[in-house]
Amino acid sequence: MRALLTGVITATLLLLNTLILIGPMMLIALLKLILPGKPLRNACSRGVMWIAETWAEICKSIFALMTPVHWDIRGGEALRRDTSYLVVSNHQSWVDIPALVQAFNRKTPYFKFFLKKELIWVPLLGLAFWALDYPFMKRYPKSVLKKKPHLLGKDLEITRAACEKFRDMPVTIVNYLEGTRFTPEKQARQKSPYQYLLKPKAGGVAFVLAALGEQIDALLDVTVVYETDTPPGFADLICGRVHRVIVDIRTLPLDPALWQGDYENDPAFRVVMQRWVGDLWAKKDQRIRELKAEAEAEAEAEAQTDQR
Numbered sequence: 001m002r003a004l005l006t007g008v009i010t011a012t013l014l015l016l017n018t019l020i021l022i023g024p025m026m027l028i029a030l031l032k033l034i035l036p037g038k039p040l041r042n043a044c045s046r047g048v049m050w051i052a053e054t055w056a057e058i059c060k061s062i063f064a065l066m067t068p069v070h071w072d073i074r075g076g077e078a079l080r081r082d083t084s085y086l087v088v089s090n091h092q093s094w095v096d097i098p099a100l101v102q103a104f105n106r107k108t109p110y111f112k113f114f115l116k117k118e119l120i121w122v123p124l125l126g127l128a129f130w131a132l133d134y135p136f137m138k139r140y141p142k143s144v145l146k147k148k149p150h151l152l153g154k155d156l157e158i159t160r161a162a163c164e165k166f167r168d169m170p171v172t173i174v175n176y177l178e179g180t181r182f183t184p185e186k187q188a189r190q191k192s193p194y195q196y197l198l199k200p201k202a203g204g205v206a207f208v209l210a211a212l213g214e215q216i217d218a219l220l221d222v223t224v225v226y227e228t229d230t231p232p233g234f235a236d237l238i239c240g241r242v243h244r245v246i247v248d249i250r251t252l253p254l255d256p257a258l259w260q261g262d263y264e265n266d267p268a269f270r271v272v273m274q275r276w277v278g279d280l281w282a283k284k285d286q287r288i289r290e291l292k293a294e295a296e297a298e299a300e301a302e303a304q305t306d307q308r
Contacts, residue, residue, distance in 0.1 A: 007239035010066040014238070017058045022128060025051045029131035042168050048131050049110045056105040063098065067240045071102040075249035079107040084170045084215050086208060086254070087111065089222035090197055090284060091176040092231035095242065099224050103247045104172060108220075111172040114208060133165050135211075166215065173212060175205050177277060182231070194285040196292075202270070202277040206263035213259025223248040223284055225291040227299070246291055 025048055032044035063069060079085075085108055089096065104111055110132070117136040120126040129136075177200035180186065192199050209216070225246040226232060232242045258276065261269030 003239040003241060006066055007235060010062060010238040010240075013062045013066070014059060017055060017062065018124070021051055021055045021058075022124060025131050026127060038168070045133065045165070045169065048133075052110050052128075052132055053106055056101045056110075059098070060102060060105065063102075063237070067237065067242070069237065069240075069242045070244045071099065072244060072246045073103050073249070074247065075251070076103055076107060076247075078251065079104070079220075079249075081107065081109060082170055083217045084109065084166075084212075085172045085218055085220045086205075086212075086216045087172060087174045087220045087222055088177055088205065088280070089174065090182065090224055090288070091178050091180070092182045092224065092226070094234040095226075095232055095237050095245065096224050098234075098237065099245050099247050100174065100222070102245075103222070103249065108172045109170040111174045113174050114204075137207075166212065171212075171215070172220075173208055173216070175208050177201055177205055177281070179204065194281060196288040197281055197285050200277045200281045202273040203263060205277060206258075206270075206273045209254075209259035210263065213254070213256070216254060219252040219254050221250040221252055221280065221284065223250075223287050223291065225288055225295065227295055244295070246295065248287060248291060 028044050028047045028051070032041050032048075035041055035044065087100070087104075089100070100111060112132065112134050114135050114137050115129060120130055120136055122129075178198040179201050180198070182196070182198050186198055187194075190199050223246075225248070226242070227244045236242050258273065261272070263270055263273055
């Protein structure tokens with residue numbers, strides 16, 4: 001009952017925070033549509049970002065007040081708000097999103113995801129995504145491209161146009177290379193060569209780099225590790241059943257060669273990207289192994305101390 005009560009109160013506070021702040025966000029976003037001149041529109045964009053960051057800070061305060069979770073953030077000391085980043089992370093649970101908020105809010109530019117165009121119709125969230133200038137992608141399946149070859153490259157053109165609004169301000173782009181949340185069933189179905197990860201998809205990150213590569217200053221390689229073998233769900237988080245989340249951040253340089261090729265039409269460049277992503281993922285798998293071993297050792301040491 002205590003966990004259920006905690007979950008109800010936490011969910012109510014998060015919902016109130018969202019309902020209160022989405023109104024001012026929509027107002028500023030609508031002003032951006034009608035105000036003349038780029039400086040005024042950029043000022044509106046900064047206003048929307050400030051509201052989003054305020055919303056995120058209040059969410060962090062709600063979690064700190066209502067839940068026992070310890071966010072163990074590592075490697076984020078040198079992050080800057082005036083720098084553009086590409087974030088790549090493993091993906092296991094909806095708790096990954098609050099983990100990113102804890103790690104990056106007001107330490108880097110407010111992060112953005114490349115979203116499917118259909119998500120703009122999701123109630124409340126779709127409006128927020130639109131107000132925050134999240135890039136909406138329209139990807140054409142290979143079957144469609146075979147029938148309509150004139151559409152080849154159109155998805156990249158659309159994304160590049162959407163990203164033009166980022167040219168006047170720093171941005172943090174988040175990309176989940178696995179494309180979906182990790183489960184043992186998906187891992188077995190894929191025959192993934194990794195112990196803790198699904199196979200990464202190089203096409204997604206190649207797409208992002210082709211659209212924004214020249215603007216991105218560094219890669220943030222993020223590894224999220226939970227204390228349990230089964231990743232917790234969002235309900236576990238708001239009910240206070242999550243006690244520790246490790247967010248490990250490595251800042252890496254990006255080779256300009258990674259966005260100077262054509263991933264879809266150049267087989268040699270595709271191999272280069274796939275090798276780069278594969279090496280990144282192999283190191284991440286090893287890093288997860290190390291972090292899990294460290295967490296288990298610390299938990300065992302704490303248990304022995306409690307017994308004494």
